[in-house]
Amino acid sequence: MNTTQQLRHRPASIKDVARVAGVSHSTVSRALQNSPVVNPKTAAKIRRIARDLGYRPSAVARGLVTQKTRTIGVVVTTIADPFVSEVVIGIEMAANDNGYSVFLADSNADPAREKSVVHSFAERRVDGIVVTSSRVGALYTPLLSEMMVPIVLINNQHPGQFVHSVMIDNLPASRDATNHLISLGHRRIAYVGDRYGHQSDTERFAGYREALEQAALPFLPELVVHGDGKPEGGAPAMNKLLCLPNPPTAVFCYNDMTALGVLGSIHMHGLRVPADISLIGFDDLFFASYTQPQLTTVRQPMRQMGRMAMENLLKLMSGQPSAEAIKVPAELIIRESTAAPRG
Numbered sequence: 573m574n575t576t577q578q579l580r581h582r583p584a585s586i587k588d589v590a591r592v593a594g595v596s597h598s599t600v601s602r603a604l605q606n607s608p609v610v611n612p613k614t615a616a617k618i619r620r621i622a623r624d625l626g627y628r629p630s631a632v633a634r635g636l637v638t639q640k641t642r643t644i645g646v647v648v649t650t651i652a653d654p655f656v657s658e659v660v661i662g663i664e665m666a667a668n669d670n671g672y673s674v675f676l677a678d679s680n681a682d683p684a685r686e687k688s689v690v691h692s693f694a695e696r697r698v699d700g701i702v703v704t705s706s707r708v709g710a711l712y713t714p715l716l717s718e719m720m721v722p723i724v725l726i727n728n729q730h731p732g733q734f735v736h737s738v739m740i741d742n743l744p745a746s747r748d749a750t751n752h753l754i755s756l757g758h759r760r761i762a763y764v765g766d767r768y769g770h771q772s773d774t775e776r777f778a779g780y781r782e783a784l785e786q787a788a789l790p791f792l793p794e795l796v797v798h799g800d801g802k803p804e805g806g807a808p809a810m811n812k813l814l815c816l817p818n819p820p821t822a823v824f825c826y827n828d829m830t831a832l833g834v835l836g837s838i839h840m841h842g843l844r845v846p847a848d849i850s851l852i853g854f855d856d857l858f859f860a861s862y863t864q865p866q867l868t869t870v871r872q873p874m875r876q877m878g879r880m881a882m883e884n885l886l887k888l889m890s891g892q893p894s895a896e897a898i899k900v901p902a903e904l905i906i907r908e909s910t911a912a913p914r915g
Contacts, residue, residue, distance in 0.1 A: 584625035593618050643673050645693030647703040649681040654857045655874060659704055659726060662878025670886055683707040694719040700885040702726065710734050722888035724881045729770040738881045738898045742772055745870045745902035746779030749852045752904060753822040754787045756912045758850060762820035764809045764830055767798035773826055780824055795820055799830045806833025814841050821849060821913040828853035828860055828869055835863060846911035856905055865908035872902055
């Protein structure tokens with residue numbers, strides 16, 4: 573049995589490659605990193621031997637040399653949120669394309685836990701961090717010099733701007749959604765928001781009010797109720813609207829999850845969408861085209877936003893000029909849940 577055959581019975585090391593190739597360890601290392609100082613014929617021979625031996629460079633050893641771990645930390649509010657899962661897919665696609673691995677952690681939408689997770693990632697020496705729907709937001713600015721890890725936020729929920737972020741352009745998107753209802757002839761349009769006072773809710777509510785004002789329609793506080801961003805919060809919020817002496821003919825929801833609860837409430841009251849009440853969501857989650865009727869909603873390019881955040885983080889990590897507050901346009905997707913009001 574020759575040397576190559578013997579080595580195949582255990583993981584090969586860089587010493588093994590050097591011994592078979594008859595060169596030094598440093599020459600093998602340079603050849604495998606495509607260094608121009610190694611003769612091309614020698615480098616090709618070394619790479620062939622490494623391949624034959626099944627040699628795999630150690631990520632740990634490479635990190636000790638480069639001071640890079642080739643890892644990214646991603647903090648999400650909850651992995652159960654369909655919006656989050658789509659964003660993470662975009663992050664992972666861009667990370668994998670560039671040779672990075674992704675560590676995922678859940679903050680449970682708790683600001684204190686979010687900060688703790690970010691600090692934990694920094695201590696593990698990840699090369700960069702992406703935070704989705706941050707509850708801490710601009711408070712990262714004074715922490716950057718302490719942690720020395722680049723951070724990019726996606727859909728920051730904390731009032732105030734963070735220097736590196738990717739955000740959906742909420743105000744014009746919600747204005748377009750409300751204008752769609754107005755163009756159909758609706759005059760009593762409700763807004764079901766999120767009671768936690770997130771930045772996205774503030775901006776979507778502002779777009780709703782702006783559309784009413786531009787159409788010379790009165791703003792009626794009784795038509796504004798709040799859920800919790802989930803179906804179980806949307807249903808009781810809609811119940812309040814349906815108990816009004818003069819209920820709305822259309823409802824614009826903070827997100828699709830809220831719209832799901834609102835839709836259930838409308839059906840429970842024996843009413844139909846859109847014959848009795850038109851309904852619009854926000855996000856265009858996977859189920860929006862499977863509800864009965866199919867949901868009109870505002871589409872966030874979730875995977876694209878994840879990819880954009882990762883690409884911006886790569887630039888920060890390499891010291892290249894990078895965009896700061898990126899605003900991503902949304903798109904109104906008109907389906908079956910909106911129509912002209914009855915009569």
